[in-house]
Amino acid sequence: MDQNDPKKLTEAQIHTALGAFLLFFAMTVIVSIFFTDTTVGKLTNLGAGAIIGAIGGVMILMGRRGARRPPAQ
Numbered sequence: 001m002d003q004n005d006p007k008k009l010t011e012a013q014i015h016t017a018l019g020a021f022l023l024f025f026a027m028t029v030i031v032s033i034f035f036t037d038t039t040v041g042k043l044t045n046l047g048a049g050a051i052i053g054a055i056g057g058v059m060i061l062m063g064r065r066g067a068r069r070p071p072a073q
Contacts, residue, residue: 008066016063022056 029049036042 012063012066015059015066019056019059019063022052022059026053026056
């Protein structure tokens, strides 16, 4: 399959957009740490934000790698 395949480029764009949304959502959860009263709630928000942020970051990297053009040979 060709690297410049439109389907592959569309999947890369979807990964990038979904990853950006997940990173935004993770930042919202991280900010909510400051508005949580209990220590358990703060740790829960920290863990959830870190996991969601990591997933979003990986999806953005997958999207950027999928959108790259192959090197000229």
